[in-house]
Amino acid sequence: MSPSLPASHFLSLAPNHTAPPASLLSPSTSQQTTSSALTRSAVNTATTASADFDVDVRTGFLPFEPAVARLPDEWAVWEEALSAARGGGVVGQGLRLGGGGSSTDQREEVWRRGIQTMKVLPVAPLRRSLPLLRRAHQVLTFLLHFYVHTHPAPANGPRTTPLEIPESISIPLLTVCPLLGLPPILTYADTVLYNSHPTDPSLPPSFGSNPYDHTLETFTNTPDESHFFLTSTRCELAGVQALSLMRASLDEAFMADPLALTRLTSYLAELAGRIDEIGDIILDVMKGCDPAVFYHVVRPWFKGGDADGPGSAGWAFLGKGLENAQDGEFTGNDNDEEEDEDMETRELKARKFSGPSAGQSTLIHALDVFLNVTHSPLEDPASTSDGQEDSKQTKTAETTFMTRMLEYMPAPHRAFLTHLASHPHPVRQLVLDNQLARPQLVQAYDSALGALKRLREKHMRVATLYIIQQARKPVTEELIRMGAAAPTPETAPAAAASSSTGSKKLDLSEFIHEAEAKKEADEEIRGTGGTALIKFLKMCRDNTNKTRIGRD
Numbered sequence: 001m002s003p004s005l006p007a008s009h010f011l012s013l014a015p016n017h018t019a020p021p022a023s024l025l026s027p028s029t030s031q032q033t034t035s036s037a038l039t040r041s042a043v044n045t046a047t048t049a050s051a052d053f054d055v056d057v058r059t060g061f062l063p064f065e066p067a068v069a070r071l072p073d074e075w076a077v078w079e080e081a082l083s084a085a086r087g088g089g090v091v092g093q094g095l096r097l098g099g100g101g102s103s104t105d106q107r108e109e110v111w112r113r114g115i116q117t118m119k120v121l122p123v124a125p126l127r128r129s130l131p132l133l134r135r136a137h138q139v140l141t142f143l144l145h146f147y148v149h150t151h152p153a154p155a156n157g158p159r160t161t162p163l164e165i166p167e168s169i170s171i172p173l174l175t176v177c178p179l180l181g182l183p184p185i186l187t188y189a190d191t192v193l194y195n196s197h198p199t200d201p202s203l204p205p206s207f208g209s210n211p212y213d214h215t216l217e218t219f220t221n222t223p224d225e226s227h228f229f230l231t232s233t234r235c236e237l238a239g240v241q242a243l244s245l246m247r248a249s250l251d252e253a254f255m256a257d258p259l260a261l262t263r264l265t266s267y268l269a270e271l272a273g274r275i276d277e278i279g280d281i282i283l284d285v286m287k288g289c290d291p292a293v294f295y296h297v298v299r300p301w302f303k304g305g306d307a308d309g310p311g312s313a314g315w316a317f318l319g320k321g322l323e324n325a326q327d328g329e330f331t332g333n334d335n336d337e338e339e340d341e342d343m344e345t346r347e348l349k350a351r352k353f354s355g356p357s358a359g360q361s362t363l364i365h366a367l368d369v370f371l372n373v374t375h376s377p378l379e380d381p382a383s384t385s386d387g388q389e390d391s392k393q394t395k396t397a398e399t400t401f402m403t404r405m406l407e408y409m410p411a412p413h414r415a416f417l418t419h420l421a422s423h424p425h426p427v428r429q430l431v432l433d434n435q436l437a438r439p440q441l442v443q444a445y446d447s448a449l450g451a452l453k454r455l456r457e458k459h460m461r462v463a464t465l466y467i468i469q470q471a472r473k474p475v476t477e478e479l480i481r482m483g484a485a486a487p488t489p490e491t492a493p494a495a496a497a498s499s500s501t502g503s504k505k506l507d508l509s510e511f512i513h514e515a516e517a518k519k520e521a522d523e524e525i526r527g528t529g530g531t532a533l534i535k536f537l538k539m540c541r542d543n544t545n546k547t548r549i550g551r552d
């Protein structure tokens with residue numbers, strides 16, 4: 001089945017980006033669930049602004065037009081800086097994490113000095129083109145992460161003062177951000193949506209004849225990193241059919257007559273199959289991305305300004321007159337007094353963004369919203385025992401994470417979720433209303449939820465293999481040659497202890513080491529977004545399962 005779309009349907013319309021979305025300079029601390037947060041602020045845009053979702057019938061949340069691989073010559077200096085950081089795209093030739101240690105850090109320092117003295121380029125001419133704006137965000141955020149993560153690690157624990165981001169990056173970046181509705185940090189959009197090309201970019205992408213098979217940018221030039229990004233790209237492409245089924249289901253929910261309910265039943269059953277396919281693609285990450293390379297060589301580049309937990313010093317985006325960037329253009333500010341005050345506010349605003357995560361995929365959020373999976377802590381009655389309190393905390397973290405991730409999506413995709421969440425005829429309600437008369441409808445709805453639960457279980461397997469298990473293994477010489485940071489006196493005990501967990505009995509001093517190492521490892525076992533990982537992922541899975549209507 002492949003429901004065809006009428007030309008006037010919102011998924012068929014071209015996007016319109018003339019109006020810049022609200023500024024996203026400040027990370028949210030909202031505690032609401034994904035769908036309830038969306039619904040509460042929702043304006044139903046079905047009839048008014050439906051062209052603004054930037055969702056393509058052929059490629060879903062991936063732009064149909066191939067991503068721009070290089071900005072015009074006016075911005076050549078950014079492109080050249082990025083190419084230099086990547087060592088021309090050769091494995092082992094790019095800049096190194098933490099400057100690569102004391103003997104080789106000169107190269108990284110020279111490159112950073114180049115960035116500090118680079119001219120602030122105007123971005124006004126980019127406004128004429130959405131693909132160019134996307135490329136500008138991508139180039140600037142890759143430069144930003146190269147700039148931040150080539151700094152040698154501070155000798156005495158985490159940084160205590162914000163790391164300053166030079167004006168040559170911060171001013172154009174903070175000007176481009178509100179135009180796309182993205183924050184000033186590397187996002188899933190930069191690493192996946194705007195980063196993938198099919199074999200022949202001049203032809204439409206497809207799974208069979210023209211698959212997405214290369215990425216424009218990586219930090220490490222490794223095939224592992226490319227494969228990691230492309231796994232998500234393939235999930236997005238597989239999601240196109242799921243989106244089409246969701247759209248067709250909502251049309252039937254609107255009609256809600258007996259024929260419509262029969263069709264809805266078959267669409268939901270088919271949706272389950274599509275979701276299972278997406279889950280299988282997630283497992284395919286193992287076919288081309290080595291878990292140790294991912295964990296030690298690739299992933300550290302993704303860390304955001306919040307990576308040291310709630311006490312993170314964060315990053316300070318330097319620049320004069322950045323407040324004016326909210327209109328989409330930097331114009332400067334001559335009022336010194338006001339400027340000083342604004343500078344402080346700006347630093348506070350721009351500090352602690354999280355690194356990229358596939359948790360920012362609008363597709364997976366859309367499945368939650370469509371099936372009415374909520375991640376709200378409000379659902380659990382207040383609890384008093386420690387265990388329950390703990391679970392409540394995880395749930396709150398989960399809700400906060402899911403809601404926060406909305407702010408890392410391009411504005412039109414966020415608007416799409418708002419639209420979906422405010423749909424006047426939600427499918428779940430219809431299934432509930434018909435549950436006695438239509439057990440097959442309940443079964444089909446539950447099968448879609450069952451598939452989403454399985455997807456999350458597959459994802460948990462991957463996260464366990466790529467993060468939890470790797471955090472317990474020491475860095476090898478080979479990984480260091482590939483670009484992993486060499487262990488410092490601070491990280492060494494964790495490695496030593498983790499390699500001593502065999503059958504050997506520990507004496508007391510070793511035991512203390514082991515406990516410290518475990519604490520460090522536990523801190524390490526946090527996702528890019530700073531969430532206590534496995535508990536969090538389990539909670540997401542359990543909420544999916546709880547949404548089922550029928551009982552086994």
Ligand code: HEM
Nearest residue numbers: 232235282285357358359361364463466527528529530540
């Ligand atoms: C090696 C592959 C992967 C690893 C190691 C991984 C790791 C993680 C981690 C650590 C989180 C916790 C949140 C955070 O801190 O970012 C997370 C969340 C999430 N990831 Fe992945 N991920 C992988 C692949 C994928 C893929 C391919 C997708 C689908 C496009 C995906 C979708 C999600 C979603 C939707 C969440 C939010 C939690 C949920 O909805 O269950 N991940 N992932």
